[in-house]
Amino acid sequence: MSPPMPAPMISLKDVCLTLPSRAGLVEILRGANLSVNPGEAVGIVGPSGSGKTTLLMVIAGLESITSGGISVNGTILNGQGEDKLAAFRRDTVGIVFQSFHLIPTMTALENVAIPLEFKGRTDAMEVARTGLERVGLGHRLTHYPGQLSGGEQQRVAIARAIASGARIILADEPTGNLDQETGDQIMQLLFSLRDNDDVTLLLVTHDRALASRCDRIAEVRDGRIVSGNTA
């Protein structure tokens, strides 16, 4: 008898998203289905405008879906209020962007401490320091984003994503703004998190070679996942 299948960490069922525009309604997701197990790394690929980034946004609770069902780490995201979604992101999801999106007026340490501080943790700074040391930036704690290289900024962003103990990392083209060597280092860091911390990783990328390093590849076309939608 095989062991029971774990509940999926991420589950999308017939997810549709329609956004209004001046030219009329635009259907961005048209019944996307995806199931991702805990600790799994999934590469999401597809042509520009196919809906990859939007997929990431609905999983992060940044965009409300028009129809379908979405559950992340046991939380049903449909119909949740904005503040509940903010708390969900703070506790469950870490996001890594192509453009890093660090707050320029805060030091590396302060940037990493943000989700912890919003959580009300009194040890926010200590935890943030540990996080930065873990990504190899223990010597850059008081540096502002403008004083860091691209690779260092992305490492700060990753430290921030995992600082509050997020179980899921959503990475949108995390190496898109980096050279090959730095990009490789960042990916190594992300995969080591999956391996050591059992973090679930969703990686949006144009780079098929990079995607192939994941456990599986899900391909998005015209708002649907056309392949690799199940583990």
Add this chain to the structure above:
Amino acid sequence: MNPALWLRYSWRDLRSGLQGFWIFLACIALGTAAIAIVGSLSASIQRGMIEQGQPLMGGDIEFAIIHREATAAELAYMRAKGEVSKVATLRAMAVSSDGTALIEAKAVDDLYPLYGSLEIEGSRYAEQLRDAKGILADPLLIGRLGITNGAKVKIGTAEFELRGLIAKEPDRLADGIILGPRVLMSEEALKASGLIQPGSLITWRYRIKIPGDPPLRAIKAIEREANKKFPDAGWRVRTRDRAAAGADRFIERLSYFMTLVGLTALIVSGAGIANAISAFVSRRTSSIATLKCLGAPSGTVFAIYLTQILIVGLMAIGVGLLAGAVTPLIAYETFRDLLPLPLTAQVEFRPLAMAGLFGFLVTLAFAIWPLARTRHIPASALFRHKIVETTTWPNVFEMAAILIALIAIGALAFISFDEPRITGYYLIGLVSSFIILLGLAWGIVKLASRLPKPGSAIWRYALGNICRPGSSAISVILALGLGLTLFVALALTDRTISTELRSGLAEKAPAFFFLDVPNTDRDKFITELNQQPGVTGVESAPMLRGRMVKINDTPVDKVQASPDAAWALRGDRGLTYSDTLPQGSALVEGQWWPADYTGPPLVSFVDEIANGIGLKIGDKVTVNVLGRDVTATVANLRSVNWRTLNINFVMVFSPNTLKAAPHNHLVTLEMNGGDESKLLNTMARSFPVVTAVRVKDALAAINELLGQMLSAIRGANALTLLTGVLVLAGALAAGLSSRVYDAVVLKTYGATRRQLMSAFVIEYASLGLAAAVFGVLAGSLGSWFLARWILEMPWSFSISTAVLTAFIAMLLTILGGLTVTWRALSAKPSTHLRNE
């Protein structure tokens, strides 16, 4: 609620400096400083007047009576209250061998001054005045009469020796406008001069020094008791807190006017505050979205940025308050010897608190709406940066906060200013201006979006700039419209005062007024006057002084009068009688009494004053003349052209009412050519008790006051201009980044700088024109309001002044706008495209 977190995040954002906050800071600091400076200065002077009330007035309480001295009973009452000093003031002529001059004579007793000290060059004044042969004078008299100290001077019918020069007269300010140099003499000297005649215009002042320095309320109680005990005395009572009632009122009006301008500038700069914060939120879009991505609730993000704005706002308010706090100290050190006002060198906390509160409320009222955008910036803005909505409505709590702040501003204005009706009109005008301007701006944006697309790309781009999402058209029209309104209003007010200064005189105005021409000498005086070379006309009228005490059965202090008529109820007025309608008058309502009328007393009133105090034909007016109440029925109303300066009075009585009372005559003289000085000399020597007032000199004294007001207006104009420039700079800066982006893209695809500049000129000129039309209309209305309700003088309008002011201001602002935009045009596409 986690204020510590809000403060921590605000501090982190501010730590890098105040870049991007300078316009915001300047707008609040300037407006708050204007209110704080005016308020502090005014409070400092008022404090000085209260603290130095005793020396300024020369007593704790003063009873002033015209034409007669106090009765034995009145004097006994005063003496029972304390030490009484008697002072008589009058205008007279001083004659020397070389000249004549109008003087302000003051006869004093040995107790003068009860408070403070009179400073003269030489020994004590009492010794020099005791023998009734000496006088002391303002050094000005030496120049006017061409004499030296020790010279003989004739005043009235007696000759006196000038024994010393006055260096400082403690109660000078209490006497209001004076037309000639002060001359001090003893009461015996005044009696010897022959100037005390029945009906002479002498004010007898009885000042009391009350033992034990009692509090003001005890002195007020004496005032009430005296008025109750002697209801027919006809005296004017002043207590030490109203030592310089005339100067006090002038300062009060001026500070009221300046504070309104300051408050308007602060509220106008609210538009600048809103724009600056809007630009700030745009710059922080990425940070806001990042915070939300990391789990910050919208309310927390809003609270963080509101905290930050309030911290910067409080810094700006602090700068404004600092300016206000040091003003009395600087004014005291710099002007205490130059200004005839009792300045005090201390920080005035009440006006500072008011200014600070105004600054805080304006910041709050104008910051919340643009900050509400932080709630609407979605975390997804990090993915779809360019499509974030730019216009959002505040939620119900934010809207309530804005409304509460606005209502609090209104309430504070009502608390700060004594006149609720004027404040009410002012606030209605201000709110209407905002609403109309916003409506106008919205209409223009809608119109631009609905107009058919022009064939020319330049025109298409210009129109597109006005109506595109995130366009700064509304903020530019609001900023420019409010600035131009204020500027036109002040330019027209400047004109109103200048006109009052220049054209106070009609072409055929008299050259002299002769006061106190005795009844017995009137015919002789007029005959001699007519023989003088250059004399073209002489007019005379009987004249007494009296004050209105009741309208029907209502005491005058309870009568509700319009601001332009209220003066007639204050203090003493000239009264006359006549059996015919006076020259320069026209009957408007009712009938003139017959020449031989002998019935109950009748009175004719000037129509604008009667209307202002609510008098109708048939109403009864009680006037106190020579200590006796006279009640007359209003028989008719007449219109008067005061600017001719011909003899005219607000009240003209039927002859049987006043003819029997002792009185003198007022004579006016018109001249064409001839030597005024020579005529003055001749008449002063022939009729020593007659006082001549040269109209030019009297107007010069009044014009000096108006000139000070004009300087204040010009100061306010400079403040407005600065505010307008700041607000407009803020509005333009808010849209600069998108302009740079557009310019870069358009240049990349071949647009020349000239083409882009043409489009900007079309855009700014359309917005400027709309704002200018509004500015001319609203500014004209504003200046009318200021003239009628605050300055209480005839409004002088000139379409060319209004249009030219608006046009020049508009041109300057457009040039300013283009200068800012030039940066956008000069941007190198390659640099920007590489960074995008």
